[in-house]
Amino acid sequence: MVLLRRVIGDALRARRQGQHRTLREVSSAANVSLGYLSEIERGQKEPSSELLAAICDALGARLSELLREVSDTVALAEQMPGVLVPVQEGTPAPAEPAPVGPTAVRKATGRGVRQVTSDGTVSVSVRHDSPLKATLRSKRVRSTDRDVVCAA
Template identity: 45%
Template sequence: MASSIPQPASVSPLRPAIDRTALKPSPAREPLWREVLGECLRGLRQQRGEKLSETAGRAGVSPQYLSEMERGVKEPSSEMIAAVAGALDVTLVDLTLAVAETLRSAQPSASRGAVCSAAYALAA
């Protein structure tokens, strides 16, 4: 006959107890490369006054895919990044440098919705 292990009365088997005294506020996380890339792409596209469908059509990607890239939820291949960069009339090198500069200057307290200002210099 199998014996069961008794559970303390305050702990649900579906939701274990958490020591709330050990919890600390989580520090602001560093933005991911794909998130900053997306901010740069969106900033460049909006600076040109283009719709997603216009830029996506020239890049050979669907508007949905470009939207996912801009929102930082898609991990695009280098070929996709190059296609979108070309559609926005920037080189892959310049776009990569803009993303790297933005990451370098990102402060832990910076908001996630910050615009990739280095990308604006590319289009100027």
């Protein structure tokens, strides 16, 4: 299952790392403890809207941009069968991919089912590592490409 707090944390981490900034720099600028910011980025804590706005401000980003990025990632994940619900152990991958968006691929791999979909601006791939863990990777197709990795 994909957790919203993990998608938010991964989006924040991707922005921070894209600026080549440390946790210490951003935590100081946002007036939040380094440990708490680390927990937010790892998806272990859910930030309040005020704290999220302060972190975005410290990163020089608009809150609406971050939320739009998170929304795009979750919207694509919702279209992919089995991403937002736990996968049962031993469930085989279907022979044909389910039609999702303009492009969709689903194939069995050694570690689990891998799914890929894109709507032209965001590409999302999912790998099921275990019955309760999926790794979600999204990539924006823009001049400022950023990868966001989310383990749920």
